[in-house]
Amino acid sequence: MTKPWTLARQFLVLQLVLVSLLVGAGAAVAYHYAGSATDDKARQAVVAVAETVADSPSVTAALATPDPSRDLQPYAEQVRADTAVDFITIMDTHGIRYTHPDPERIGEPFIGNIDQALAGHAFTETYTGTLGPSVRAVVPVFDEDGDVVALVAAGITVEAIAAEFNERLLPLAAVAAAVLVVGVAGSYLVSARLGRQTRGVAPAELRSMFEYYEAILHSVKEGLVLVGGDGRVVLCNDAARDLLGLPADVHDTPVADLGLTDELAAAFTSPDARSDELHLTETRLLLVNSMPVRSRDRRMGNAVTLRDHTELQNLTGELDTVRGFADTLHAQAHESANRLHAVISLIELGHVDRAVALATDELETAQELTDRVVGAVAEPVLAALLLGKLSEASERGVDLVLTADTAMQDSGEGVDPRDLITILGNLIDNAMDAAVEHAAERAPTVTVTVRSDAGELFVRVADSGPGVADGADIFRRGWSTKPSENGRGLGLALVGQAVRRYGGGIEVANGIAPEDGGPSDGGAVFTVRLPISSSR
Structure with missing residues (x-):
């Protein structure tokens, strides 16, 4: 199978063909122009010589003598030699020659047309006479009264014109050859560069590679x-x-x-x-x-x-929540085991009433907390999140308070449970971190309000921390009040992204009035409002 030509080779051949055609066309035009210019030059020359001779006073004076040829023949030959025309023929109005380059032709009729000249008009023509084909001009000679008394013909043979034209062809051919050489050399250089850039690949291969890469790129x-x-x-x-x-x-x-x-x-x-x-x-x-x-x-x-990374981050958030639940359950299991040992020990010591009181008190406390959350929040994911955060807060020594007006129905109206975890989970985590970090100054407290009414989800998280500095770009990725660590500064940025996705709003303030459920000297307060009646 013959290997297809490379793009560089095809380009070289195309360039060579184009250069050859252009040089050939240019040479043909120049050839035609040179031939036309040579012919025009010859016609202008013979007209000028013939008119000059016809206007000469010596010609008119010689025509008045009994033997005009005696004076006109030397004169005509002298002018012919000076002007490089091939013949000058002076004749009477009947075409009988007075002069001729061949003296033996004197007295013979002129071979050619003289009718226009007899009518008083000069003209040119190409005609075959005694010297062969020639370009000639015939002009009238006028006397003092304006009558035509004789005719003058001057001509240059076609052979002489061709010789002059051939002299012009040599530089024309040299220029054409030089242009062709330069064009071929330039085409070769361009083709060589193209070959290096395309690495010798054929056009079909390039097209196939481009289509293949294009399909992969966009798929x-x-x-x-x-x-x-x-x-x-x-x-x-x-x-x-x-x-x-x-x-x-x-x-x-x-x-x-x-x-x-x-x-x-x-x-x-x-x-x-x-x-x-x-x-x-x-x-x-x-x-x-x-x-x-x-x-x-x-x-x-x-x-x-x-x-x-959005879905992965959401799944990671859910996984973190589940891990938090697991950690909380593990801690509670450990605590329950301690209490269980205490109950068993009380029974063994005979203090059955105290053992029963200790067991039922713990159960009532846990059940009361669960009933309160589940009764206020019908959304199961949010309820589970709040229960987990309550347990986590208890472990960290933070008083996590749900306000009395916390109430939320199922969020199937428009808020994805994963976004609820992102928004509320990150806000509570940041609030607990801030509250714990400044526990030496005041009791760590986090107040949470979640309610849905009038087609809006209202979320407010307040903490007892130091608050947020004025002008801080807290929703920018990487912002954090804690020392730089991997993973810091992403939680609030994700909160801001989730809020924007729903077309909601988020407000940040420092301090919240006690009547709103927060400490009188509270720290940062984050308030989120999401429209939940419209579909995402």
Whole structure:
């Protein structure tokens, strides 16, 4: 099987054909122009010579003598020699020659047309006479009264014109050959460069590779963005546009104009490699990897990959909640075992009444707490979350208080249970951390209000911590009041993202009045309002 021509070879052949055609066409036009110019030059020359001779006073004077040829023949030959025409023939009005390059032809009739000249008009023609084909001009000779008394014919043979034309062909051929050589050399150089850039791949292979890579690029679930060294988007696949919420055509758009967060835009254009960074957009949590791309010693830009971490983060949040439940159950089991040992010991010591009182008191307390939460919150996921947080708060020495107006029906109207875990779980965790961190100043307390009415989910979490500093961008990924640790600074950012996804609002204040269920000198107060009557 014959190997298909490479793109470089096809391009070379095409260039050679085009150059040859262009040079050939140019040479043909130049050839035609040179021939036409030579013929025009010859006609202008013979007209000028013939008119000059016809206007000469010596010609008119010689025509008045009995033997005009005696004076006109030497004169005509002298002019012919000076002007390089091939013949000058002076004749009477009947076409009988007075002069001729061959003296033996004097007295013979002129071979050619003279009618227009007899009518007083000069003209040119190509005609075959005694000297062969020639370009000639015939002009009238006028006397003082304006009558035609004789005719003058001057001509240049076609052979002489051809000789002059051939002299012009040599430089024309040289120029055409030089242009052809330059064109071929240029085509070869361009073809060689193209061959290096395409690595000798045939067009069919290039098309197949492009279609294959294009299909893969737009079918992969992972987002891919190529950013040039000038900070402009070179390529963006469908998954990346979907993850970033970009329009269909962002090619050559500066990264700064894509509407990304400052941190994400910095990762796109960073000269250093970025690995597995979490970045929060308006609706998604993205895992971003950015790798600088270099060609030899030149930095070409960055290859950025994006993976949707939103679902994974939600599942991680649920897993953390379940782990918290498990830890709480483990702690409660340990505590229950201690109390059980105490009850058994009391029975063995004969204090049955005290043993019964101790057992029933613990059961009544746990049941009362459970009944209160389940009675106020019909949403099972939220109820489970609150029970777990109550147990966790008890372990950490935090007084977690549910306000009396806490009441919520099933959230099937529009709020995903996972988003409830994200919002309320992170707010309570941050509140307990703040309360415990400042337990030396005041008793750690967290107050929670959750209610749904009038198509709105109302969530308020207040703590006894120090509050939030003015101007703090607390919903930015990475913001935290704690020492820098892995995983810090993401909880409130996820809360803000979930609230924005529902078109809700979140307010942050310091301190809450006692009548609203919080401590009089309370710390941070987070209030969330979500419209739950509209579908997501």
